[in-house]
Amino acid sequence: MRGQGKEKIGVALIGCGSIGTLRACLASRHPSVNYLAVCDVVEAKAAELARRAGAKTWSTDFRKILDRPEVDVVIVSTSEGDHFEPVKEAIQSGRPVLVEKPFVLDLTDGQKLIEAAKEQKVEIFVGYTQRFRRRFLTVKEMLQAGHLKQVHSAFAKIYIPRVIAEAVMSRSPKTTPSLNTLTYLLDLLLWYLEGVRPVSVYAQSSLGYFKQKYDTPDATWVLITFEDGTVATLGVSWQLPDYYPASGSTIEFELFGSEGVLSIDDSHKDVILASSKPLSPQFIFEVPKNIGFLGSAMPGDWALNHFWGPMKDETDAFFDSVIKGVRHPALPDGKQACRVVELSLAIDRSSQTGKVVHIG
Numbered sequence: 001m002r003g004q005g006k007e008k009i010g011v012a013l014i015g016c017g018s019i020g021t022l023r024a025c026l027a028s029r030h031p032s033v034n035y036l037a038v039c040d041v042v043e044a045k046a047a048e049l050a051r052r053a054g055a056k057t058w059s060t061d062f063r064k065i066l067d068r069p070e071v072d073v074v075i076v077s078t079s080e081g082d083h084f085e086p087v088k089e090a091i092q093s094g095r096p097v098l099v100e101k102p103f104v105l106d107l108t109d110g111q112k113l114i115e116a117a118k119e120q121k122v123e124i125f126v127g128y129t130q131r132f133r134r135r136f137l138t139v140k141e142m143l144q145a146g147h148l149k150q151v152h153s154a155f156a157k158i159y160i161p162r163v164i165a166e167a168v169m170s171r172s173p174k175t176t177p178s179l180n181t182l183t184y185l186l187d188l189l190l191w192y193l194e195g196v197r198p199v200s201v202y203a204q205s206s207l208g209y210f211k212q213k214y215d216t217p218d219a220t221w222v223l224i225t226f227e228d229g230t231v232a233t234l235g236v237s238w239q240l241p242d243y244y245p246a247s248g249s250t251i252e253f254e255l256f257g258s259e260g261v262l263s264i265d266d267s268h269k270d271v272i273l274a275s276s277k278p279l280s281p282q283f284i285f286e287v288p289k290n291i292g293f294l295g296s297a298m299p300g301d302w303a304l305n306h307f308w309g310p311m312k313d314e315t316d317a318f319f320d321s322v323i324k325g326v327r328h329p330a331l332p333d334g335k336q337a338c339r340v341v342e343l344s345l346a347i348d349r350s351s352q353t354g355k356v357v358h359i360g
Contacts (some may be wrong), residue, residue, distance in 0.1 A: 001122060002095050003072035004325040010035030010070035011319075012095075013055075013077065014062045014086045016045040017171070019100060019311075020077030022299055024053040026307060026315045027075070032323055037065040062086045066093050073322050075315075076100065080172035080180065084109045087124070091116045096123040098318045102183050103337035105174055107345060110338040117334060123327070124334035125318055128187040129299060130251075131330045132310035132317070135264055136188060139255070140330075143192055148257025151193060154232035156185045156253040162209070164248070165238035169214045176216045178203075178347045182236035184298075185253070187332065187340045189224075189232055192255065197227045198343055200358045203350040210238055222347045243289050248296045268296035 003009045011033050013024045020040070027033050036055040039062045040046040050058035059065050066074070066089055074090035076083055076099040083099050084106075090097045091113065103126045104110040117124045130136055143151070160181055168180050190198070201224050205217035219237035226232075240250075251266035271294040273279070279292045295301060300309015317328035327333070342359065350357040 001322065001325060003322040006032075006072065006323060008032055008034040009072040009319065009323060010037070010068070012062075012065045012068070012071040012074045012090075013038045013049075014040075014065070014074065014090075015076060015078035015082075015100075016040035016042070016049040017077065017079070019299065020075075021049055021052070022307060022311055023075050023077050023315055024049055024055065026312050027319075028053040028055070029306075030316060030319055032319055035070040037068055037071060039065050063089060066090060066095075071095065073098070073319070075318075080168075080175050081105055084113070087113055088116060091120050091122055091124070094120055094122055096125070096322050098125045098127060098315070100127045101129075101187070101337070101340075102175075102179050102344065103334060103341055105172075105179060105341075107338065107342055110334065110341055114334045114338060123322075124337075125321070125327075125331045126334065126337035127311075127314060128184065128332050128337070128340075129310045129314050130184045130188060131191065131332070132313040133266075135266065136253075137330060139188075139253070139262055139264065140192060142262060143255070147260050148255060148262060149259040151255050151257045152230055153256045154189060154192075154230070154254065155234075156189065156232070156251070157235040157237075158182060158185055158249055158251045159237045159240050160249045161240040161242050161244055162238060163242040165210065169210070169216065173214065176344075176348050177205075177210075177218075177220050177236045177238050178222075178344045178351075179341070181238070181249075182220065182222075182234060182347070183340055183344055184249075185234050185236075185251070186343050187336075188253065189234070190336070190339060190343070191332070193226065193230065196230060198224050198359050199227050200225045200356050201343070201346045201350050202356045203347045204354075205351040206239075208239070217351060220347065220351055222350070224343070243291070248293075248298050250296070268293040271295055 046058040203222035205220040221235040224232045253264040273292040299311035346357045
């Protein structure tokens with residue numbers, strides 16, 4: 001694998017939006033990265049990020065930065081519907097790739113990328129960043145240690161405010177709450193129940209603001225049945241008012257086993273800042289606000305001029321996995337991400353038809 005065994009590597013970052021900006025800044029500060037190239041179809045965004053992150057070169061054509069011999073690994077942070085081409089080209093160039101979630105919006109595209117990676121003998125990793133939150137890592141450890149013995153049922157929900165969902169739809173009009181947001185919980189659930197296959201889903205959606213404006217649901221709830229009889233109820237909502245939770249998402253997750261229960265409250269009500277001085281905008285927020293649910297931003301937080309949190313840990317894990325040739329245990333690969341896409345699409349089909357959808 002390209003980059004393996006090197007002391008220093010070169011990174012190509014494709015997509016200079018809010019998450020791409022974070023990835024580029026994190027790459028520029030990683031001790032093993034000595035070359036950074038950035039790309040965006042908007043020239044001003046690529047040039048500005050190159051200046052900010054100290055990139056050696058920038059372009060509006062991702063193929064030009066993939067032609068650079070200094071590049072060993074690729075990060076694809078484009079809009080959700082624009083992952084396929086840059087990931088395919090990166091694979092064909094023989095470089096390992098980290099691509100943001102969801103992997104793809106079409107299952108056939110995902111299968112093509114997996115086959116291409118297999119032929120080229122390169123790795124695809126997918127940025128399901130919440131795996132690197134300490135609380136969710138701890139759940140995986142407790143499950144492996146057998147504290148619940150066998151999980152028989154699960155409940156989880158994730159809510160995001162309308163302002164974030166609006167930003168999602170503006171850049172990726174073909175996505176849905178299931179594909180974009182519930183996907184985090186689906187990934188965690190399949191990771192926690194590793195080796196147990198989902199066989200059917202039944203979903204229902206509420207149709208209001210987002211249905212009228214974007215022809216997509218406002219909220220979706222689903223019952224998932226697994227091959228061993230385990231059942232899970234999951235929900236996603238884009239209906240929360242703007243800025244509540246002020247900085248991102250709220251998550252609850254519960255697992256019920258034959259010898260215990262494990263419950264996570266990730267609602268971020270434990271550290272709240274209310275100030276007469278507006279907080280600075282962060283990520284996709286365009287206007288200041290006066291109340292902040294600190295620590296609720298899903299990628300992490302800036303503090304003391306450094307970025308801390310799961311996206312930093314995930315980005316570091318990608319670089320370290322490439323250099324050492326040993327995959328980090330929390331990094332999902334393309335096959336795992338494809339199973340999440342398959343499940344997400346099945347949920348949307350069930351919601352649209354009102355019928356149980358069986359998963360092959």
